[in-house]
Amino acid sequence: MINTLWLKTFCTLVDVGHFTHTADKLFMTQSGVSQHIKKLEQLLDTDLLLRTGKSFRLTPAGLKLYEDGKEILLALQNAEQAIKEDDPHQGTITMMSPGSLGLKLYPFLLDKQQQFKQLVINYSFASNKGIITSLLAGDSDLGLVTSQVANNDLIFAEIAQEPLVLVAPATQKDIDWPQLLKLGFISHPDADHHGSMLLSANYPEFEHISQLNQSGFSNQISMILEPVSRGLGFTVLPLHAAMAFAAQSMISIHTLPNAVNEPIYICRKKYSPLLKRQQLVIDWISEQLAL
Numbered sequence: 185m186i187n188t189l190w191l192k193t194f195c196t197l198v199d200v201g202h203f204t205h206t207a208d209k210l211f212m213t214q215s216g217v218s219q220h221i222k223k224l225e226q227l228l229d230t231d232l233l234l235r236t237g238k239s240f241r242l243t244p245a246g247l248k249l250y251e252d253g254k255e256i257l258l259a260l261q262n263a264e265q266a267i268k269e270d271d272p273h274q275g276t277i278t279m280m281s282p283g284s285l286g287l288k289l290y291p292f293l294l295d296k297q298q299q300f301k302q303l304v305i306n307y308s309f310a311s312n313k314g315i316i317t318s319l320l321a322g323d324s325d326l327g328l329v330t331s332q333v334a335n336n337d338l339i340f341a342e343i344a345q346e347p348l349v350l351v352a353p354a355t356q357k358d359i360d361w362p363q364l365l366k367l368g369f370i371s372h373p374d375a376d377h378h379g380s381m382l383l384s385a386n387y388p389e390f391e392h393i394s395q396l397n398q399s400g401f402s403n404q405i406s407m408i409l410e411p412v413s414r415g416l417g418f419t420v421l422p423l424h425a426a427m428a429f430a431a432q433s434m435i436s437i438h439t440l441p442n443a444v445n446e447p448i449y450i451c452r453k454k455y456s457p458l459l460k461r462q463q464l465v466i467d468w469i470s471e472q473l474a475l
Contacts, residue, residue: 283405
């Protein structure tokens, strides 16, 4: 790995164009400057400079290292400045979560943004897979996911558990197995996963989600319970999604005898600095999910 001190010496030499003046600017000896250049050439196993008397010109490898090195040094300088000037109540945070969590957390975070006017929270809803992809691409700072993946570039920390619940029409008081078969199932993108987890833990008759007659489908988290509220079927959702539905009087939320919870993990890139505003948002979220 390239030593950033050697790289700074090399880029300064190219900018200044003179060994002695570079040494003066960096408070080094001229031999120290030469030694840094020599170590870089040995590390990269190539000549970086073509020397002619007291002057020099760059080799193609030297030009490439100079151009890339300037960008690297600038990025390090910007990162250092950002960290030193890190204000927990100022700046932008980009984060993502599944829809059920977003329905609970986004209005709460908007309240915080109203309180701290210089804090900007950009919030997107996505699947676990989409969130992981966004984090790895550097498009998001933080992600909330309900499952971990094996990736050395990511850090996962469990911050809460989210209960799964059965949601039926308000008029449906009986939720035994025959009644569920009669009622029908309102499906959604995570229905197979959520339904299998909760129903298999509470109904011995359950074998597979295909046993249920599908009586509707929606891929919009805020609309999944609309057909349920109209008596068209039941579904299984995380509790936060069920509680966020506006017409609570039109549905009945059932926590079954054998509770099933999904873990909630905060996820971020391992080698990105955790800014104070990011830690503040993590703390806010953790407290809110604990309520």
